Amino acid sequence: MALDFVGGSACVSVFLGLVVLDLFTFPVIKNHKLLHRKAGHDPYQGIPIQDTVKGAQDIYRHHRFRCLNLLLLICFINYTESYTVGNISIHVTGQQGENATLACNIEDRDIFHVILTSLGRNIPVCEMKNCSGRFFKKGSCDIFIKDLHLSDAGKYILRVFYNNDQTEVERQIRTYQLHIHDEISVKTGEELKLDVLLINADKVEKNSSGEWTEVWTRGHGVQNDRLDDSDGNLTINKFKSTDTGTYRVLDSEGEILIMVTVTESGTQSVGERKDGTEHMYWRVGLPVILVLVLVGVIVFVVIKKRQRLNEGYSQGSQSQVLDSL
Incomplete structure (x- = not known):
C-alpha cells in the first residue's frame, strides 16, 4: 500500500527540505557575517549587517521559489500519473450469477502486487487458490470476478506494480466500467x-x-x-x-x-398450471371411462341374453325331435 504513495512521499520530502532551509539558512548566514567581521577580513566591510542580511534574504527567496516550483512539478507529475493513465475506461459486460474478467493486458513482467479499488475503497483480491472471496487474481494481473451480483456494477481502478529491466518499481493503472445484465419473468x-x-x-x-x-x-x-x-x-x-x-x-x-x-x-405459476392440467385430465378422462364401462356392461348383458336364447332354442328343438320319434 505504501508503494501507492511514492509520488506523495517525494512531495513531502521537498516540503520538509523547505522547512529545514527556513530554520537553518538565516542563522548560518548571519553567524558567517559576524565571524568574518571579528576576524578582520569582512568582504562586506562598510556595509551594514542589515543590508547583507537583506541580500541573503533575496537570494533565499529566489532559491525557495525554485524549490517550490520543483515541489509543484513533482506533485503534478504524480497526480497526472495516477489519474490520467487510467483515464480511458475498459468496458466489461457480465450476466448476474455468471463470471467476468477485468483483463489488465500488460505484457509478462515481474509483477508482484495488484491493488483493486471501487468507489474509493479497496477490494480484497485473492491471490491464493484456496480463498473464500469472489475476486481472484488470474494469470499475471487479470482480476476474475465469480458469481456476479448487481451491486458489483460500477467503476474499478486496478493498480499493477512490477519491476522493470532496471529492477526499479513501476506502476500501471487500468480503469474498468463493469455493466451487469439480468432477465426477470414476473407473474x-x-x-x-x-x-x-x-x-x-x-x-x-x-x-x-x-x-x-x-x-x-x-x-x-x-x-x-x-x-x-x-x-x-x-x-x-x-x-x-x-x-x-x-x-x-x-x-x-x-x-x-x-x-x-x-x-x-x-397469471398462473408452474404448480398452478400442473394442478390445472391434472384437474382437466380427471374432468375429461372420468366420463370417458364411465362410458366405456357402461358400454362393456351393455355388451356383456346382450351376449348373455343371446346365449340363453340359443340354449333354450336348442333344448326345444331336441324335445320336438324326441316327440316325433
Missing part, C-alpha cells in the same frame, strides 16, 4: 423488487416502446404511484403487462451500470 399481479438502486446510481430509465423514460432519479424518487424505492430496491406493485420492458440504471456520468429485461410470465 401478473405480483410484486417485483429490482435491487438496482446502488450507491452510485443516479437515475433509472425504462424502454418499452423505443423511447427511454425516467422512472426514478436520485433526489426526486419515483415518477409513478405504483413504484416505491426503499432499502436499495425499486419496487413495482401489482405488476401489469405495461410494466414489461428494459430497465437501465445510469450513474452521474451517464455510464450504464445495470440493464434488466422484464417479461410477463402469465
